[in-house]
Amino acid sequence: MAVRIGSKLRPAINWAAARASQVPLSPVIDDSQLEWTARLRHAWKDIAAEAESVLAMRERLPRLRDVSPDHKRIAGDGRWRCFFLQGYGQKIEANRRLAPRTASLLDTIPNLNSGFFSVLEPGAVIPMHVGVTRGLLTWHLGLHTPTDHRKCWIKVDNVTLDWQPGHSFLFDDTYPHEVHNDTDDYRVILLVQVERPMKAPLRWLPDLFLWGVKKTAFVRDARDAIERIESVTARMERA
Template sequence: MELSIGPRPAVKKSAKPLHYRFAKKQRHRLNAVIASSSLIDDRPVFGASEFDWTQPLTDEWESIRDEALAIYEHRDAIPPLREISPDHRRIMRDNSWRSFFLIGYGHRQEENIARAPRTAELVSRIPGLNSAFFSILAPGARIVPHRGVTKAFITAHLGIKVPRDRESCWLRVGNERLSWREGEWTVFDDTYEHEVHNDTDETRIVLLCQVARPLKAPGSWVAAATLGYVRRSHFVQDAKNNLADWESVFARAERGEI
């Protein structure tokens, strides 16, 4: 049962400008340049051992878990991703996917970092880290098939809380169906079509990290320009504003006011 926390913060959403729509139409060409310059294979799923930065977090995954579960005690004050980023409403039609951001597109959420200091310290050591947050999927939640925008990043999930019936809580990337394990990484390219089902009666929590793909020129130039553009875009600026509003809700929950 959800807490009664009063009216939710209003979602701030800007109109998409012409140059944004133009860039979106060109993303396939840009991704082709990035893929041709990639220092890792262009495939849907990777092994965690291919990336040196995964092991230090694996070694301390229980510390990360403890911070995540303490935050999860105030689960109803953790914002649904669709309310932080209205663009996500096309893939998640309800509030069953919640996200507790530490870093989003390079922007640090200092209040949240103070609530998970060890996790924040560990993720800050990841080369090329773009975003890091606890991704919380409620029982019965489903994220519909979709694709990420750019190959400039890879996505990595560290299993924090996985349902006992782990085969019924799964991620499909391309033609590969994966299930999480606690304390282990799942690493993939989100520009391949992917979807998520939690067909269990338990919550799934992962630490989601978005990390720069290893690249050489000219793909590295394209990726840098893409990242610079996205960080200044309405997509990120709206999310920053919405997160600031939700911070007050979480602080009230911590004080026992809701």
């Protein structure tokens, strides 16, 4: 029922988000329009160091398909792993203790929805898909990237981008996008999802839609999975 209702409402919600948007509607957006991006980019080495310590236990990192049932189709090969510091508005305290500098930087981001280390294993493919709502924007900060960065890429609509350490970009994931890591190395980024800057009163519609999404079984299941993983992380931390 949630999927059916959401599918019917989404065109109107995306229209409202587009009309209210205070940033361009292009697939890729200049991230300097969000003041916090420069602050995180300046601290990328600190963030990368914490990500590296987490990666020491990367075989224990959960696959995204196990955290978010809604991602099973696009994360089906199991080569997309994640380490959530905040997911769907919920802070993951055990994980935050393992990456305190990154966690404190995420706390400075207004209207943060999710923030996590995103790990693509060698050969990973995320097939073409679209995001849920234009009311959210996605930001990537490169931390550890393959030497031949041209073989590890994301295509958003008709724009192809790749990741490099300390470099970042912002995009609208309601445009069709796909990801390939055609190398024998890992790609690690900080993935941040935030609410699109929008003007009232039309912004209230996307905000209400996002509130409703957070109440669905998809998000409840993801939060339950995150809580289970948090307990595992806590045991690892004590060990």
